[in-house]
Amino acid sequence: xxxxxxxxxxxxxxxxxxxxxxxxxxxxxxxxxxxxxxxxxxxxxxxxxxxxxxxxxxxxxxxxxxxxxxxxxxxxxxxxxxxxxxxxxxxxxxxxxxxxxxxxxxxxxxxxxxxxxxxxxxxxxxxxxxxxxxxxxxxxxxxxxxxxxxxxxxxxxxxxxxxxxxxxxxxxxxxxxxxxxxxxxxxxxxxxxxxxxxxxxxxxxxxxxxxxxxxxxxxxxxxxxxxxxxxxxxxxxxxxxxxxxxxxxxxxxxxxxxxxxxxxxxxxxxxxxxxxxxxxxxxxxxxxxxxxxxxxxxxxxxxxxxxxxxxxxxxxxxxxxxxxxxxxxxx
Amino acid sequence: xxxxxxxxxxxxxxxxxxxxxxxxxxxxxxxxxxxxxxxxxxxxxxxxxxxxxxxxxxxxxxxxxxxxxxxxxxxxxxxxxxxxxxxxxxxxxxxxxxxxxxxxxxxxxxxxxxxxxxxxxxxxxxxxxxxxxxxxxxxxxxxxxxxxxxxxxxxxxxxxxxxxxxxxxxxxxxxxxxxxxxxxxxxxxxxxxxxxxxxxxxxxxxxxxxxxxxxxxxxxxxxxxxxxxxxxxxxxxxxxxxxxxxxxxxxxxxxxxxxxxxxxxxxxxxxxxxxxxxxxxxxxxxxxxxxxxxxxxxxxxxxxxxxxxxxxxxxxxxxxxxxxxxxxxxx
Numbered sequence: 323x324x325x326x327x328x329x330x331x332x333x334x335x336x337x338x339x340x341x342x343x344x345x346x347x348x349x350x351x352x353x354x355x356x357x358x359x360x361x362x363x364x365x366x367x368x369x370x371x372x373x374x375x376x377x378x379x380x381x382x383x384x385x386x387x388x389x390x391x392x393x394x395x396x397x398x399x400x401x402x403x404x405x406x407x408x409x410x411x412x413x414x415x416x417x418x419x420x421x422x423x424x425x426x427x428x429x430x431x432x433x434x435x436x437x438x439x440x441x442x443x444x445x446x447x448x449x450x451x452x453x454x455x456x457x458x459x460x461x462x463x464x465x466x467x468x469x470x471x472x473x474x475x476x477x478x479x480x481x482x483x484x485x486x487x488x489x490x491x492x493x494x495x496x497x498x499x500x501x502x503x504x505x506x507x508x509x510x511x512x513x514x515x516x517x518x519x520x521x522x523x524x525x526x527x528x529x530x531x532x533x534x535x536x537x538x539x540x541x542x543x544x545x546x547x548x549x550x551x552x553x554x555x556x557x558x559x560x561x562x563x564x565x566x567x568x569x570x571x572x573x574x575x576x577x578x579x580x581x582x583x584x585x586x587x588x589x590x591x592x593x594x595x596x597x598x599x600x601x602x603x604x605x606x607x608x609x610x611x612x613x614x615x616x617x618x619x620x621x622x623x624x625x626x627x628x629x630x631x632x633x634x635x636x637x638x639x640x641x642x643x644x645x646x647x648x649x650x651x652x653x
Numbered sequence: 654x655x656x657x658x659x660x661x662x663x664x665x666x667x668x669x670x671x672x673x674x675x676x677x678x679x680x681x682x683x684x685x686x687x688x689x690x691x692x693x694x695x696x697x698x699x700x701x702x703x704x705x706x707x708x709x710x711x712x713x714x715x716x717x718x719x720x721x722x723x724x725x726x727x728x729x730x731x732x733x734x735x736x737x738x739x740x741x742x743x744x745x746x747x748x749x750x751x752x753x754x755x756x757x758x759x760x761x762x763x764x765x766x767x768x769x770x771x772x773x774x775x776x777x778x779x780x781x782x783x784x785x786x787x788x789x790x791x792x793x794x795x796x797x798x799x800x801x802x803x804x805x806x807x808x809x810x811x812x813x814x815x816x817x818x819x820x821x822x823x824x825x826x827x828x829x830x831x832x833x834x835x836x837x838x839x840x841x842x843x844x845x846x847x848x849x850x851x852x853x854x855x856x857x858x859x860x861x862x863x864x865x866x867x868x869x870x871x872x873x874x875x876x877x878x879x880x881x882x883x884x885x886x887x888x889x890x891x892x893x894x895x896x897x898x899x900x901x902x903x904x905x906x907x908x909x910x911x912x913x914x915x916x917x918x919x920x921x922x923x924x925x926x927x928x929x930x931x932x933x934x935x936x937x938x939x940x941x942x943x944x945x946x947x948x949x950x951x952x953x954x955x956x957x958x959x960x961x962x963x964x965x966x967x968x969x970x971x972x973x974x975x976x977x978x979x980x981x982x983x984x
Contacts, residue, residue: 343807462805466979470801473959473980474793474952476674535984604982606948613940620937621805628804648797648979649804651935653866 326634329354329393329419331384331410333362333370335495336424336457337399339623342371344397349631349653354391355380384410388417395634397626398423402521404435408442411453415445420633421453422626426522428455429465431640433528433541443640452636456629456643458621459485460522460529463598463612464585466643469533471600471608478534478604483526483585485598486615489568490591493619494558500568500589501547503559509547509566519545519569520587527575527583533644536577543573548590556591567591628652657965660685660724660750662715662741664693664701666826667755668730670954673702675728680962680984685722686711715741719748726965728957729754733852735766739773742784746776751964752784753957757853759786760796762971764859764872774971783967787960787974789952790816791853791860794929794943795916797974800864802931802939809865809935814857814916816929817946820899821922824950825889831899831920832878834890840878840897850876850900851918858906858914864975867908874904879921887922898922959983 328350330341337357344350355367355378363382368375381387388396396419401407404427411428414421431439446453455461464483472478489500500519501509512518524541531538550567553560561567568590575583596615602608632646643649659681661672668688675681686698686709694713699706712718719727727750732738735758742759745752762770777784786792795814803809820831831850832840843849855872862869881898884891892898899921906914927946933939963977974980 346807458805467801469979469981470798472982474789474947474955475982476677476951476955476958478982533981535982606951608947609944611942611944613942616805616939617937620807624805624807627807643979644981645978647976648800648974650800650864650975651803651806651809651866 323349325349325351326630327351327353327394328630329356329387329391329396331356331396331398332400333357333359333380334399335493336619336622337397338371339619340397340399340626341367342373343623343627345373345376347627347652350627352376352378353393354378354387356382356384356387358382385413388413388419393419395420395422395630397630398425402426404428404431404438408438411442412445415442415449415451415453418450420451422629422633423453423455424457424622424626425455426457426460427525429460429522429525430528430532430642431455433525439640446640447638450638452633452638453640454629454633454642454646456625458616458618458625460526461625461643462621462649463616464587465526465529466649467598467610468530468600468602469644471602471610472534472604474608475602475604475606478602480581480603481530481534481583482601483599485587486593486596487589487618488593488596489589490554490556496618497556497558497591501566502568502591503561504566506547506549506566513545520571520589523571523573523585523587527573527585529642529644530583531575534582536582538575538577538582540576541573543571546570548588550592554592561591625649654680656680656682657961658682658684658725659961660687660718660722660727662687662727662729663731664688664690664711665730666824667950667953668728669702670950671728671730671957672698673704674954674958676704676707678958678983681958683707683709684724685709685718687713687715687718689713716744719744719750724750726751726753726961728961729756733757735759735762735769739769742773743776746773746780746782746784749781751782753960753964754784754786755788755953755957756786757788757791758856760791760853760856761859761973762786764856770971777971778969781969783964783969784971785960785964785973785977787956789947789949789956791857792956792974793952793980794947795918796857796860797980798929798941799861799931800975802933802941803865803935805939806933806935806937809933811912811934812861812865812914813932814930816918817924817927818920818949819924819927820920821885821887827949828887828889828922832897833899833922834892835897837878837880837897844876851902851920854902854904854916854918858904858916860973860975861914862906865913867913869906869908869913871907872904874902877901879919881923885923892922956980
């Protein structure tokens with residue numbers, strides 16, 4: 323197999339980590355990079371990533387870069403929200419370029435945006451491109467892991483997932499994303515925007531529900547703050563006792579009034595004993611646990627890169643993790 | 654989607670459990686059954702399974718049943734060994750019938766039988782059939798779970814898997830398979846036949862090695878007895894202190910002298926705290942654990958049935974768990 327010719331689209335913290343990982347893989351040749359940030363455009367990708375020169379110059383024009391470089395695939399890390407990335411994905415689809423994206427809403431694209439999902443799916447099929455949204459969460463720790471757990475079951479009644487992340491060990495954007503150091507009032511105002519905190523819990527619930535054949539008619543979630551019980555100090559910021567240490571995101575998926583999927587995500591500075599866990603109520607019951615949890619930033623970059631060869635081999639269209647081969651490391 | 658028309662081939666304990674499960678699934682229509690046992694031939698499948706009449710009569714002639722019933726897929730549970738099932742699979746392949754099989758050596762069919770694997774693969778492609786070997790172990794607890802764990806990793810150095818099964822809670826054939834109640838001498842003689850105990854550890858090691866891109870040049874395994882430290886009593890038999898309580902199967906896969914995969918399976922009467930665990934040494938490391946373990950007999954039937962729709966949708970050929978979509982429950 324010749325190496326996949328890959329373009330990195332979006333060089334924020336996750337995109338940069340993903341590009342750095344892609345550069346280490348024998349089966350991937352990084353042929354291009356795109357970012358709209360004026361501070362990155364025109365620079366060697368190596369300089370942007372804090373590495374030696376790569377010979378790849380960061381472009382500010384995705385469509386021009388696609389047309390010129392004709393990559394097989396793009397690693398796409400630009401936004402959490404499908405309406406924001408819609409045009410980016412359509413351009414890739416029309417050029418027949420496969421996409422592995424960290425866009426959280428793309429995990430189950432038709433959940434919140436059925437029209438956009440249909441348009442992208444049609445463009446992908448027409449252009450011969452495969453498009454997938456994934457990452458560690460959503461994409462792995464709270465959804466695909468739960469689906470995997472059900473494979474050993476004759477029947478399944480309900481699925482519960484927990485994830486506890488020590489935000490103090492994560493990058494600054496994640497610490498800010500969970501509100502560390504905010505007052506409770508500031509936190510509530512941010513939550514009211516609908517664009518704050520973890521994005522994708524609804525999509526995780528929907529993915530698990532679909533895998534189990536449940537028609538979830540209600541998917542609800544709540545976002546609360548976790549208040550620091552003592553002063554906490556991370557590499558990047560301080561959280562005083564009484565300030566917000568992080569986020570508690572809780573979601574439920576119901577089928578005909580019956581709770582089928584329940585998810586509980588806590589990400590805060592000072593969390594002790596982080597872990598991921600899945601409990602399947604069924605026959606037989608299954609309890610899976612990731613001791614210490616799946617490390618977020620590392621694992622998101624890993625999932626994006628590891629799914630690349632699987633996406634390259636898949637049929638065209640807007641697919642989900644349920645359509646792709648079992649995830650595993652790419653060599 | 655119309656229901657899959659499925660034939661159950663082999664009605665021993667695992668085959669019968671699989672057929673019973675298939676009968677509960679809306680997406681499966683059990684249209685036929687085959688077994689060479691004279692005591693089962695000509696009977697209604699329901700009578701063989703201890704259920705109400707099904708209208709399906711057990712046939713002793715697989716080829717005639719395939720030709721007459723033209724099933725979409727077969728659930729195949731006849732033997733652990735690929736040479737024994739070769740002709741059965743070739744007949745299915747030539748009829749274009751998909752196969753999900755519990756044959757342990759079929760997990761990685763070309764590991765021990767490359768010529769047979771090639772012949773079956775060619776027949777399957779020509780006939781338009783998809784053929785897969787799976788189960789709980791091999792197929793899930795010590796291999797596909799380990800592959801799944803690596804999806805969160807940037808790089809992987811080594812994989813270790815443990816599985817501890819309380820054989821006292823399993824069916825009688827499993828208790829006999831692990832030698833419960835034998836003397837240490839009897840156990841050694843059985844081990845020397847090469848057809849005793851757990852079959853498939855080498856295939857599990859090979860599957861994990863391939864998923865990680867390692868060229869394992871040596872796969873070795875040892876089979877030892879676990880001696881009862883006290884008298885044990887199961888539903889089916891008694892094990893006296895000093896007799897064999899079960900089996901300890903240990904295997905190693907090396908690449909250029911370096912241990913890449915290590916697997917440790919203990920199945921014995923009286924095992925405390927059964928569990929499955931995967932430890933990935935890598936960046937990041939991953940520790941997955943199935944609390945209480947994956948229940949063997951239930952989960953093997955579940956895996957076979959749950960993979961059916963995935964196999965039905967896959968491309969033709971002799972495939973492995975690495976080629977199929979992420980396992981999960983079939984509805």
